[in-house]
Amino acid sequence: MDWTDDKSLQLIELYSERSVLWHAEHPHYKSHSKKNEAWCDIAAVIAVDAGEAKRKMASLLATYRKVRHKVLKLREKGAGADDLYEVTWFAFESFSFLEQSYQPRPSRQLIKSEDDDKALAVRARRKRKCGSVSSEDSQAPASDCTAQLSIAGPRSECGEFEAVGINVAAKLRRMDPEQQIHAEFLISKVLKKGLLNQLTEHCDVG
Template structure:
């Protein structure tokens, strides 16, 4: 699993924040559910940042490799009597795991710092228990995150259009309300006329509406009686 230097720094930082993966004396270290969740979070972060092939198993292997290199560097420092300066670029970033090796001395008396065959302290869980079903869950969570992000982006992108649409709807609603009020007023007055007057009024209203649709109304337009 190839990663850039910056992404490796981010991985180490996320690893440090999730003490259930490395702090052997903590209560969280014994909780498998917390470990699974921690690996899932790291995997999702890596996938969002371009490492599409990332999964829980590959993340675990990547961390193991980093720690193996760390143990080698620590062995050189210890054997030099303080005359060797570490050249591993992430040594200071991952130094928090150094004291964890001494804490695990009781786990395996045959394990030695710097030994290539040293079993990492977070390998006490079986792969089946720790990683089973993770990828499917991660994919679902990732898709859910992507959908939520997509909605936010659409919302931001259409914010101005949304404002304009709201303004147009408000104006249209206001105009509709005014026309409805005029219609109610006309209806009330028509009801006060006798049947014959209602017919004449309706004919005149239709003529006015027709001329208005044709653009023929002006301040000179009026109703007159024919001689």
């Protein structure tokens, strides 16, 4: 399809009207099915394949981030109004709706701190479960506790799968909107192959 400027602006407008696709606070933001429905609606309006609409939006979002980055850098340097970067890209203003949900990426130190906190929380839950087995075991080191849990029951009782889910969700929140779309699509494909017992060490999920 030939994506004219007008067609691209129409795509952006339709995308902005469906905040489930880009607003992390939307109640169905994590629903893969709801997002697919939104993309199908968009595709039907502009008469293109949903996959093509997604790819075009990903391209537009990437350009928007680059232009926005230049503008913010000049503002940080304290440039005057006359010196500000002149935005000539046709779609920049159309993406203004993203400003309400835009979150700066956390520093590496903050990410490490968050991951450490999550790991401590998981270990604390394991220790509490071990403590319920016997009063003597409550004094055992965390490593012994983990070993006891592995023998006592399935891993799901230890909350390991839940912890993985929380960790994946946290990383998705730190991604840009179009990267979230690609990541969710690939995760869905991996899970489907796993349920069908098709996963191998060299499995291609592209």
